[in-house]
Amino acid sequence: MRPVCDLDNIEVANVFGVKKEMVLSYIEREQVDQKFKRALKTDNHIVVYGASKQGKSTLRRKHVSMDEEVLIQCVPNHDIVSIYSSILRQSGVQMETSISEKVLSHDDSDSKAKIKAKIPLFGEVDAEFGGKEGESNERIVNYKSIEINIEIAQDIGEVLNGISFNKFIVLENFHYLDDEIQKRLAFDLRTFQDMGVRVIILGIWRERNRLNQFNGDLIDRIIEIPVEPWEDKDFDLVIDKGCKLLNISFSDSIKNNIKNYSFGNIGIVQELCKELCFAYGVLLKKPLHENFYDEKYLQKAIQIKVEDYTSRHERALESIADASRHYESGLFLPYYIVKIIVLSDVLELKSGIKRPILHNKIKEVHHEPDRVRAGDMTNLLHGLSKLQSKKSIIPPLFDYDRSDKRLKVIDSTLLFFLKFSDVNDVLEEIPNPVDDSAQAELF
Incomplete structure (x- = not known):
């Protein structure tokens, strides 16, 4: 929902920047917004994907109101039971009792979680209370109880159909879920679609057909909406729209630099525009038109954003590198991945490293290059998502595209941070486990 504001007294913070509410410089893109709106009219599930701060949540909020959705903010410790329980609770279904029952199968992995769900029966009784004064009507809602297995998608669908559920289930931050949970949900999506229950999934990744890799039966049952790429003309429209609202304009040189330094990320564009206005001392719409052309104010805005990003990225890189201590004995591959990332050209990182x-x-800089085997690389890259989740790196910095076999940076603020930081200083902040290990052996 867009912020309510006086058009003659518009605040910069409502026009530019990254925030929960939709900023006024939002633009609709044919290849994204129109496709999303068309997808809403189908009976397919919708998957919105792309890198961090590229407008996934904003796209959803623009076209799906709070009254039309049941929102689940996925977190790493979510399982099927907690997700489905939240959906039912938010839909007005009460969980009367909870019974956990372990049923052993041949592989000891089959489990059932049975509950008694109280389904509201609206409109059953209308009761009148009071007399001439203070007369009031009270609507009484009756419930019926049924026993369901909360791990079974069909049971969930039957309950939702029983209450005439007609909202979208939104699974935001789907990438935080364990791979096994993602795979399970990918299979449940088929059941939900057959039962008329629609799901919108938002996740940070860049490859197509992510869910189809878990369940090939989803082909033609989901519509994928990539929010990337943002083109220069899109950025121009955003900047020009915001500037018009604030009665200001940026010189072509400043606009081009903002676009170049954003690495294709709308979040960085928004933040640089906001900080540039603040650097000029502009907080509200200007009564008289003003042109911003001095590059020193853009440099000030850049420095502010570098400082904002430094703490997160230094901590995140250090946390990943520190995982080396618990990784393959003596290889320290997480540390070497971090080292390669920091030393690589940012343009190479933007496109991903094969x-x-x-x-x-890694072999070129490794202390024992002959020991770095292909299998070790596979284990590291396939476990990179789980490693970042375990280290509470939210949103994640990296994603390994298994179909394209490419390591990608999915948080462009890291590219921005590396672009304007001294890489030697960054590496000095990351302890080298090889040195630490050698020193430990002396004692």
Whole structure:
């Protein structure tokens, strides 16, 4: 929902920047917004994906109101039971009792979670209370109880159909879920679609057909909406729309630099525009038109954003590198991945590093290059998502595209941070486990 504001007294913070509410410089893109609106009219599930701060949540909020959705903010410790329980609770279904029952199968992995769900029966009784004064009507809602298995998608669908559920289930931050939970949900999506229950999934990744890799039966049952790429003309429209609202304009040089430094990320564009206005001392719409052309104010805005990003990225890189202590004995591969990332050209990082190239780069700087095997690289790259989740790196910095075999940076603020930081200073902040290990052996 857009912020309510006086058009003659518009605040910069309502026009530019990254925030929960939709900023006024939002633009609709044919290849994204129109496709999303068309998808809403189908009976397919919708998957919105792209890198961090590229407008996934904003797109959803623009076209789906709070009254039309049941929102689940996914977190790493979510399982099927907690997700489905939340959906039912938010839909007005009460969980009367909870019974956990372990049923052993041949692999000891089959489990059932039975509950008694109280389904509201609206409109059953209308009762009148009071007399001439203070007369009031009270609507009484009756419930009926049924026993369901909360781990079974069909049971969930039957309950939702029983209450005439007609909202979208939104699974935001789907990428935080364990791979096994993602896979389970991918299979449940088929059941939900057959039962008329629609799901919108938002996740941070860049490859197509992510869910189809878990369940090939989803082909033609989901509509994918990539929010990337943002083109220069899109950025121009955003900047020009915001500037018009604030009665200001940016010089072509400043606009081009903002676009170049954003690495294709709308979040960075928004933040640089906001900080540039603040650097000029502009907080509200200007009564008289003003042109921003001095590059020193853009440099000030850049420095502010570098400082904002430094703490997160230094901590995140250090946390990933520190995982080396608990990784393959003596290889310290997480540390070397971090080192390669920091030393790589940011343009190469933007397009992603192919696995063979990454393997060779690590061998070039590794203290025991002959020990770095392909299998070790596979274990590291396939576990990178879980490693970042375990280290509470939210949103994640990296994603390994298994179909394209490419390591990608999915938080462009890291590219921005590396672009304007001294890489030697960054590496100095990351303890080298090889040195620490050698020193420990002396004692």
